[in-house]
Amino acid sequence: MKKIISLLMFVMITSFYLTTAPTLLAEEKIELRAIPIAWDAVNLTWTPVPGVKGYEVYRSTNLDNIYSPVNLLFIVNWSNYTKYKENWNYLPGEVVEYKGYLWRAKKVTSQPPQEGDHWEKLAPITPTNTAVDYFNVTGNTTYYYIVVPVFRDGKRGEPSNIVKVTTPPQPYRIVVYYISWGIYARAFSPYDIPFENVTHVNYAFLKLLENGTVTWADPWADPMNLESFKELKSKYPAVKFLISVGGWTLSKYFSPVAADPAKRREFIRSAIAIIRKYNLDGIDIDWEYPGGGGMEGNYASPDDPKNFIILLKEFREALDEAGREDHKHYLLTVAAPANLDIASRIDWREASKYLDFINVMTYDYIGLWSPVTGHNAPLYRNPNGPDYGSIDETIKWYIEHVPDRTKIVLGVPFYGRSFANVPPKNHGLFQPYSGTPAGTWGSAAETHGVMDYWDIAEKARSREYEYFWDNYSKVPWLYSESKxxxxxxxxxxxxxxxxxxxxxxxxxxxxxxxxxxxxKPGTHSHPLLVAILEGLKERPPVWIPDRYVLGSNVPRNVTIPEPETVTTKRGICGPAAILIIALFVLFKRNS
Incomplete structure (x- = not known):
């Protein structure tokens, strides 16, 4: 009788413990795969488990005790569709998540989803079995991951295999601006961007209204382009997509918005709403310029530099809060002036605390405002010409004022400037002029003589122009004596x-x-971008560095260790093991 009682006790207690333990054995076995797709992004994929309400994803830099609440990274309880955003206009056919279900818009609506004229209820949300870990991932770091299924009754299944991955080092940034009007005469759609060759794409430009709201500059092109970016983000998750607000023509209201706490909040709120709606990675603020010096008619104030810092600080705090909710790091960058009189208004040491990096616009050193011709973007100043400044002078100044020089990004122009009625002395360099010729995309009055590089390259190959090189400034120019x-x-x-x-x-x-x-329209040639890749010794994709890595100009080959499954012994451990051993000893003794 004692044997039977002991045996029953053994079975009952063991069964009770196993059915109430935090980690439960499931019939379905999850197989996890993890692959670093960038220095700060790891792609996770696992076999789906029927009947789950979500998956817990754990990450640690230490293999010991990875399955611990402190290592819970996020819970995947979403589909591949975005969540419904309040007061946002949805177009017919758009699908959103709302209260555990998927809904499709029947017409343009901002109403919350419910069955009726505006929305169609599709199906309950089935959690996706993929995710990308963007949450404060760092380069050249080893991480361990496991995934645990959570069932609708709250019980957890058996954890997946543990996967070890090592991220590559951080590459040098290749940041390109894409202009919203590129889809028109240029016939350059977002899909034409060579994503394998860039790390960041800034969409230029969205408009800032007087009340602080960020909205479309082109109501037809902007939402269509950003929908394309959203689709491309899923195809190129390692590339960062940012909205750029402002620019030369849309910086009118930065000053009053930055000065007003309520308007700053609206600026931040509306910008983050767009970033989230289109699954983007951050915002680039292109205020030209705090304190004045931009387009005629812009508002300006002596308090702009101070308010600029306040705006950045509040943006950083809001982006970090959104990032904690969305499990990713949102970028905050700015376009900064090359003109040192304008740049010196800003406390860049303080500003850089809140910025991921600073795009310095080291071009437009000359233009229609200049009395004589010169170089648009000279690397060094030619002592034989007027002092319009140089890239070297600008960058050396920023290095003195930005503590982390890796946050400084050097701007280069893929366009040129042209001047008319220039005498032939010195082949036109440093000479007076009168007006400009037509540019690539319009008359002189429309374009002020601005030309695309491909257009200039064709002129250089013609007999009408002669090519010259300035060995001081390390830049070329063309001159046509006949024209x-x-x-x-x-x-x-x-x-x-x-x-x-x-x-x-x-x-x-x-x-x-x-x-x-x-x-050139109709081609796929990017000769200037190729030159950048050659200088960086990079082969696509550039977000996985080939030789150079951020913070080092010493060539070295960088290899990414192959993802590997860590072999661990499965079984019962901890208190359960002690309990079972004790019961087994008791059973043996009574027998």
Whole structure:
């Protein structure tokens, strides 16, 4: 009788413990795969389990005790569709998550989903079995991951295999601006961006209203382009997509918005709503310029530099809060002036605390405001010409004022400027002029002589223009004696030199204004972008560095260790093991 009682006690207590333990054995076996797709992103995929309400994802830099509440990264209880956002206009056919179900909009609506004229109820949410870990992932770091299924009754299944991955080091940034109007005459859609060759894409530009709301500059093109970005983000998750607000023509209201706490909140709220709606990665603020010096008619105030810092601080706090909710790090960047009189208004040491990086617009050193011709983006100042400044002077100044020089990104132009009625002396360089010729995309009155690189390259191959090189400034120019036209621009030779300069200064990368100007319509050639890759010794995809890594200009080969499954012994451990051993001893003794 004692044997029977002991045996029953053994079975009952063991069964009770196993059915109430935090980790339960499930019939379905989860197989986890984890692959680093960038220095700060790890793609996770696992076999789905029927009947779950979500999956817990755990991450640790230490293999010991990975299955612990402190290592819970996030719970995947969402589908591949975005959640419904209050007061947002949805177009017919858009699908959203709302209160555990998927809903499809029947017509343009901002109403919350419910069965009726505006929404169609589709099906309960089935949690996706994929996720990308963007949450404060760092480069050149080893992580361990497991996934645990959570069933609808609250019980947990058996954890997946443990996967070990090592992220690659952080690459130098290749930041390109994409212009919203690129889809028109240029016939350059978001799908034409060479994503394998860039790390960041800034969408230029969205408009800031007087009340602080960020909205479309082009109500037709902007939502369509950002929908394309949303689709491309799923295809290129390692590339960062940002909205850029402002620019030369849309900076009118920055000053009053930055000065008003309520308007700042609306600026931040509306920008984050757009970022989330289109699954983007952050915002680039292009205020030209705090304190004035931008387009005529812009508001300006002596308090702009102070309010600029306040705006950045509040944006950083709000983006971090959103990032905690969305399990990713949202980027905050700015476009900064090359003009040192304007740049010196800002406390960049303080500003850089809140910024991921600073895109320095090291071009437009000359223009219609200049009395004589010169170089648009000279690397060094030519002592034989007027002092319009140079890239070297600008960058050296920023290095003195930004504690972390890897946050400084060097801007290069993929366009040139042209001047008319230029005398032939010195082949047109440093000479007076009168007006501009027509640019690539319009008359002189519309374009002020601005030309795309591909257009200039074709002119350079013609017999009408002669090519010259300034060995002081390390940039070329063209001059046509018959047309009396002077063109200042960058070509692959000068772009390569500037990329090498960036490496020598240990900066954070290269920024391009703008990507459509490098490619002749109807082709897939990007000669200036290729020159940047050559300077960085990069092969696509550039978000996995080939030789150079951020913070080092010493060539070295970087390899990513293959993901590997960590072999661990499965079974019962901890208090359960002690209990079972004790019962087994008791059973043996009574028998």
């Amino acid at each position: 009396r036209i002077f063109i200042t621009f960058d070509d692959p030779k000068s772009i390569l030199i500037k990329t090498q300069y960036m490496l020598n200064q240990s900066l954070g990368g290269i920024m391009v204004w703008e990507i459509t100007a490098d490619r």
